[in-house]
Amino acid sequence: MTLHAISAHRIFDGETMHLDSALLWENQRIIGIVPNASVPSHAQISHYPNSTVTPGFIDLQVNGGGGVMFNQDTDADGIRTICDAHRKHGTAYLLPTLISDSQDKINQALIATEDALNANITGVIGVHLEGPWLSPNKKGAHDSHHFYDPSVSSLKALTWPTHGKVLITLAPEEVNHEAIEWLSQQGIILSCGHSNATQSQLNPDTLSYINGFTHLYNAMSPFTGREPGVVGSALMTDHAWCSIITDGIHVDPTSVKLAQRIKPKGKLVIVTDAMATVGSSDDYFVLNDEVIRVVDNQLVNANGSLAGAHIGMDQSVAYAISWGIDECEVFKMASTYPAHALQSEQTLGYLKPEYIAAATILDEHYQTEAVIVDGKLFT
Numbered sequence: 549m550t551l552h553a554i555s556a557h558r559i560f561d562g563e564t565m566h567l568d569s570a571l572l573w574e575n576q577r578i579i580g581i582v583p584n585a586s587v588p589s590h591a592q593i594s595h596y597p598n599s600t601v602t603p604g605f606i607d608l609q610v611n612g613g614g615g616v617m618f619n620q621d622t623d624a625d626g627i628r629t630i631c632d633a634h635r636k637h638g639t640a641y642l643l644p645t646l647i648s649d650s651q652d653k654i655n656q657a658l659i660a661t662e663d664a665l666n667a668n669i670t671g672v673i674g675v676h677l678e679g680p681w682l683s684p685n686k687k688g689a690h691d692s693h694h695f696y697d698p699s700v701s702s703l704k705a706l707t708w709p710t711h712g713k714v715l716i717t718l719a720p721e722e723v724n725h726e727a728i729e730w731l732s733q734q735g736i737i738l739s740c741g742h743s744n745a746t747q748s749q750l751n752p753d754t755l756s757y758i759n760g761f762t763h764l765y766n767a768m769s770p771f772t773g774r775e776p777g778v779v780g781s782a783l784m785t786d787h788a789w790c791s792i793i794t795d796g797i798h799v800d801p802t803s804v805k806l807a808q809r810i811k812p813k814g815k816l817v818i819v820t821d822a823m824a825t826v827g828s829s830d831d832y833f834v835l836n837d838e839v840i841r842v843v844d845n846q847l848v849n850a851n852g853s854l855a856g857a858h859i860g861m862d863q864s865v866a867y868a869i870s871w872g873i874d875e876c877e878v879f880k881m882a883s884t885y886p887a888h889a890l891q892s893e894q895t896l897g898y899l900k901p902e903y904i905a906a907a908t909i910l911d912e913h914y915q916t917e918a919v920i921v922d923g924k925l926f927t
């Protein structure tokens with residue numbers, strides 16, 4: 549067994565910053581963080597003297613990358629391409645995310661995830677189904693022709709993965725209670741999103757099944773004085789995390805900072821909501837037969853409406869820090885907190901003994917230099 553090490557100027561373990569230290573790991577598991585002078589001489593060491601190491605970034609919402617959309621390339625190879633593209637932007641693990649589509653396509657996505665997990669494709673830890681159980685009033689770039697209220701029997705008929713994480717974004721006001729209860733009983737993580745719910749529709753009983761809220765502020769009923777809407781519920785529901793897009797386009801920095809101030813620590817999570825153009829030279833892709841283009845770093849359809857994000861995790865982190873959010877807090881929003889959101893905080897999200905060796909190595913501008921996934925260093 550080889551003892552591996554990376555030494556760096558700064559190593560953030562998910563709680564504490566260590567200076568001029570080295571991260572040690574062996575056989576995919578972390579041994580610990582030690583001063584540079586204490587690295588055993590037999591260790592295979594890589595040096596990053598100007599860099600910062602954080603727990604590996606985890607992205608809960610990735611629709612595509614490397615020129616591939618999960619909705620189009622719905623197989624293990626597609627997942628591999630997406631994971632490879634996002635690793636170049638610091639992401640150690642991600643959930644390939646299917647935008648609302650047909651029953652057949654949902655089954656394909658679930659089977660592709662199972663195949664990718666069985667093939668140990670680096671970086672995949674589950675799947676995110678964004679819809680099709682959403683509100684037509686908040687459809688965003690989704691095709692509302694796919695939307696419906698699912699019966700429990702129709703859900704049982706899907707080929708659910710036997711391992712890995714499953715996250716579902718749904719609009720609770722559009723889905724019958726039995727279906728929500730059944731999904732929750734299967735251990736599926738439920739997130740409220742693309743929802744036009746009122747506060748009374750998001751009552752305490754319904755909220756007890758909701759683990760999170762998807763891309764806070766975007767595609768949800770807004771906060772107003774007399775009707776707090778989904779935004780108000782998301783901000784005020786302490787047990788639930790909120791994911792948020794920090795590309796500076798989907799959400800104004802002030803609104804990000806407002807959420808950061810209101811949500812309990814650990815409950816605000818950065819996602820990219822990235823599309824095929826990330827990690828690719830392509831400047832367009834096709835979604836629901838519609839061409840989406842990159843224009844001024846924004847992804848827009850023919851009408852000029854936003855359709856996902858053209859950003860990686862590292863730049864999302866760089867923006868949030870530039871807006872004045874505490875640096876270590878931002879690192880946690882990209883690694884530690886999503887690990888908690890996936891209920892994987894016993895194995896991921898920290899650089900501590902016995903944790904899976906997964907880390908992101910950033911230069912002084914927070915751009916990715918290398919990523920460690922399952923003990924393997926990718927430079």
Ligand SMILES: [Zn+2]
Pocket residue numbers: 678688742763767
């Ligand atoms: Zn969305």
